[in-house]
Amino acid sequence: MDWTRILTNVAGEAFAPATAAYALAAIGLNVHFGMTGLLNFGQAGFVLLGAYSYAITAIAGWPFWASVLAAIASAVVFGIVLGIPTLKLRGDYLSIVTIAAAEIVRIVSRSTSLTELTGGNSGLSGGDGFKKSFEALCPFPDGTTTVWLWTYPNCTSGSWWLRVAAWAAVAIGCLLVWRWMRSPWGRVLKGVREDEDAVRALGKNVYGYKMQALVLGGVGGAIAGIFYTLPTAVQADSMGRTMTFNIWTILLLGGAATVFGPVLGSVLMWTVFMLVKSVLRDLDLSFISSTQSEAFSWMLVGLTLMLLVIFRPQGILGDKKELAIDVR
Amino acid sequence: MLALVALLALVVHAGPASAATAAPCTPDATTGCVLGTIKTAAGEPAVGVVLTVEGGGESVEVTTGADGTWSVPVTTAGDYTVSIDPATLPEGETLRDPSVTSRTVKVLLNSQSRALFALGEPTGGATTSPTSGASAAPDDGPGPTSGSSTSGGGVTGKRVAQQLANGLVFGLLLALASVGLSLIYGTTGLSSFAHGEQVTLGAILAYFFVQTVGLDLWLAAVLATLLGAASGWLQDAGIWRPLRRKRIGLTQQMIVTIGLSMVLQYLFQFLLGGGRLRIDTTNPTRVSIGPVSLTQQAIVSAGIAVVVLAAVAAFLLYSRTGRATRAVSDNPALAAASGIGVERVIRIVWTGAAGLAALGGVLTGLYFQSTAWNMGGTVLLLMFAAVTLGGLGTAWGALAGSIVIGVVAEMSSLVIPSDMKYAGALLILILVLLVRPQGILGRRDRIG
Numbered sequence A: 001m002d003w004t005r006i007l008t009n010v011a012g013e014a015f016a017p018a019t020a021a022y023a024l025a026a027i028g029l030n031v032h033f034g035m036t037g038l039l040n041f042g043q044a045g046f047v048l049l050g051a052y053s054y055a056i057t058a059i060a061g062w063p064f065w066a067s068v069l070a071a072i073a074s075a076v077v078f079g080i081v082l083g084i085p086t087l088k089l090r091g092d093y094l095s096i097v098t099i100a101a102a103e104i105v106r107i108v109s110r111s112t113s114l115t116e117l118t119g120g121n122s123g124l125s126g127g128d129g130f131k132k133s134f135e136a137l138c139p140f141p142d143g144t145t146t147v148w149l150w151t152y153p154n155c156t157s158g159s160w161w162l163r164v165a166a167w168a169a170v171a172i173g174c175l176l177v178w179r180w181m182r183s184p185w186g187r188v189l190k191g192v193r194e195d196e197d198a199v200r201a202l203g204k205n206v207y208g209y210k211m212q213a214l215v216l217g218g219v220g221g222a223i224a225g226i227f228y229t230l231p232t233a234v235q236a237d238s239m240g241r242t243m244t245f246n247i248w249t250i251l252l253l254g255g256a257a258t259v260f261g262p263v264l265g266s267v268l269m270w271t272v273f274m275l276v277k278s279v280l281r282d283l284d285l286s287f288i289s290s291t292q293s294e295a296f297s298w299m300l301v302g303l304t305l306m307l308l309v310i311f312r313p314q315g316i317l318g319d320k321k322e323l324a325i326d327v328r
Numbered sequence B: 001m002l003a004l005v006a007l008l009a010l011v012v013h014a015g016p017a018s019a020a021t022a023a024p025c026t027p028d029a030t031t032g033c034v035l036g037t038i039k040t041a042a043g044e045p046a047v048g049v050v051l052t053v054e055g056g057g058e059s060v061e062v063t064t065g066a067d068g069t070w071s072v073p074v075t076t077a078g079d080y081t082v083s084i085d086p087a088t089l090p091e092g093e094t095l096r097d098p099s100v101t102s103r104t105v106k107v108l109l110n111s112q113s114r115a116l117f118a119l120g121e122p123t124g125g126a127t128t129s130p131t132s133g134a135s136a137a138p139d140d141g142p143g144p145t146s147g148s149s150t151s152g153g154g155v156t157g158k159r160v161a162q163q164l165a166n167g168l169v170f171g172l173l174l175a176l177a178s179v180g181l182s183l184i185y186g187t188t189g190l191s192s193f194a195h196g197e198q199v200t201l202g203a204i205l206a207y208f209f210v211q212t213v214g215l216d217l218w219l220a221a222v223l224a225t226l227l228g229a230a231s232g233w234l235q236d237a238g239i240w241r242p243l244r245r246k247r248i249g250l251t252q253q254m255i256v257t258i259g260l261s262m263v264l265q266y267l268f269q270f271l272l273g274g275g276r277l278r279i280d281t282t283n284p285t286r287v288s289i290g291p292v293s294l295t296q297q298a299i300v301s302a303g304i305a306v307v308v309l310a311a312v313a314a315f316l317l318y319s320r321t322g323r324a325t326r327a328v329s330d331n332p333a334l335a336a337a338s339g340i341g342v343e344r345v346i347r348i349v350w351t352g353a354a355g356l357a358a359l360g361g362v363l364t365g366l367y368f369q370s371t372a373w374n375m376g377g378t379v380l381l382l383m384f385a386a387v388t389l390g391g392l393g394t395a396w397g398a399l400a401g402s403i404v405i406g407v408v409a410e411m412s413s414l415v416i417p418s419d420m421k422y423a424g425a426l427l428i429l430i431l432v433l434l435v436r437p438q439g440i441l442g443r444r445d446r447i448g
Helices: A003-014 A017-036 A042-058 A064-086 A091-109 A110-120 A132-136 A160-182 A182-193 A196-200 A206-229 A241-254 A262-283 A289-312 B002-014 B157-188 B194-215 B217-245 B250-272 B296-318 B322-331 B332-337 B341-366 B375-390 B397-414 B420-433
Strands: A146-148 A152-153 B034-035 B051-056 B058-063 B070-072 B076-082 B102-107 B112-114 B286-289 B292-293
Touching: A003 B034, A017 A160, A017 A182, A017 A206, A017 A262, A042 A064, A042 A091, A042 A110, A042 A132, A042 A206, A042 A241, A064 A091, A064 A132, A064 A206, A064 B420, A091 A110, A091 A146, A091 A241, A091 B250, A091 B375, A091 B420, A110 B420, A132 A160, A146 B112, A152 A160, A152 B076, A160 A206, A182 A196, A182 A206, A196 A206, A196 B070, A241 A262, A241 A289, A241 B112, A241 B250, A241 B322, A262 A289, A289 B051, A289 B076, A289 B250, B034 B076, B051 B070, B058 B070, B102 B112, B157 B194, B157 B292, B157 B296, B157 B322, B157 B375, B157 B397, B194 B217, B194 B250, B194 B341, B194 B375, B217 B250, B217 B341, B250 B375, B286 B296, B292 B296, B296 B322, B296 B341, B296 B397, B322 B332, B322 B341, B332 B341, B341 B375, B375 B397, B375 B420, B397 B420
Parallel strands: B034 B112
Antiparallel strands: A146 A152, B034 B070, B051 B058, B051 B076, B076 B102, B286 B292
16 A cells, blocks of 8 residues: 555545635535524535636636626526525525535536527536636746646646635635624624524524525525536536535534634545545455445535534534534 | 337437537546547447446446547546446447446556446347337436436427326335335434435345345345335434433434435445446336336335335324324424333334335335435435425425425436436425425424
């Protein structure tokens, strides 16, 4: 077994663009669930809408920031459309409706009848040109750079530039959440999470606050969608329910209602995932094929989620007293 | 009948016009391509065939275009399983080797890997000759993925009747699973996201008993149902009762069901692979009733569903345990105070619900003509839609909701592309919540 290669891969996964994207999506979910107590099980829908809005407008020739605005706008619209029927209902209704809505956008965006716009079920790949506007902004010279153990291209696809940009976005996300949690606005959200009626009795518009949280967290998901798809391709099926469940596992692993929980959760989950997968593959066991080792790693993710929720719902960084997971 | 065939031929020919623009996959440093071309026995391109490419933790479905080609970009190198859905082959076509519906290809980045499926007269002689399927047009295989990309050549009375019948059958099968989901919600307050996997469990157990053990289909269905029920008993005894005793909150329990659903789903994939599994490999016999043509299996399945649902209704209305179940549903504390063994009722509900789900899985697997490790995931949301639509926690509501969802899903393919039909059904769920949040038969106080 080649431990150097495995450990290099595993450590590389810790700062991969996809890890940053998952951290961003989990930061968004943290605004929903950790700060406000909304059971959003459709975060992948926000990610998907962000990714497609960005890619489609980028292919149409929009500049980078305009495409980012398009992604944000799609999340705002989706959040409002989703919030209107559900935010007045009880928590488990919200979870079912959000998961259904995320599934609707996935089914629609992979439909072959929209092939001209979304690429149908084969999605949009780099060949369609959605990465150009981002790569044009790259401040580094062309070529590849090796930093210690890791060699990546400077500007194209899964590049150093993408890593820098994605982690910068994660840092901004953490900074915002840190600010929000200490602001009067954040304290009202916390109040909504703990006791909606008490906040209502204080004359606050609970519905409005929930809507703001839903939209803001969704924007986090949409930005995650951009960084999730830039290294690879836009594929509706890679942004389905499994992604939502992964984001939940990440958030609960790191600790909901904390600033760095989502980041820690994402780094931890994907490095361990990579480790298990690579070790199983390298062991070359006769009874486990490489597809099976993948399935086995996913089983571990599911098991982690179960055990976490039962035995340590506050996650690694969370405070059990602060977060009662059982929102109404 | 002729008109129907002509219409379907039109659908098949009109479809690819939009699909033809699908950008073929081009390999680059981060992308590898899995691709292939499917040609009919006569050498014409086979249009609208659905394939599933599975691997790297993902599953992607593609449909062949006007030139019979398909391609899928992948971003991780490794082994991928490509499976073909035989139900979507063009009329009269069969696989040359009907037993091989999936192949494994090794995919490298920056390169192309081909997966080939040859069509023609079966060489093994294992299946019936293709002519017997002459009336089975490709559009009739109502799998979760029926591939045609158009909404069809207009709405005719005949198509309306056909889709209505399909929808009713599908709704009845869906009801088997969702009644249990609703009863679990009613008695424990838990929305079980792992209920979809109970459905898959039934289907793959039936597959195992029929294809691996070689049992008769009827016996296999009974065994699968019983084992499914046993799994429900085990689940309650092993997970949910301890959690209730530990006073773990309902939201936490719900997230546990999500984790459980992931574990089970990937366990199925681990054990059986990502391909499509056909419980019954014979070509279905079709029966025409007036303007409607259904497979014999669909009619028998619907009959079984009606009988079983009636039995469940009778159980809930007239038996002692059934009345106790409804009492627990209404008010667990009051029920416990009046001497009902709440835990015993919950155990019975879990066992029965899992058994019903397994039976629903067997019948749905037969109705879709194939099953797969993630079938439950597809059905789960429709079940939730049905249960929420009917009113969370009411058994009758789940039945009514299922039939509405089944009919809406099938009828919606008259006006929207058929690969979007489940989106239509889920949209109904959201619209209903806007107007009547408690569902069709639900009570106001349940919505909080």
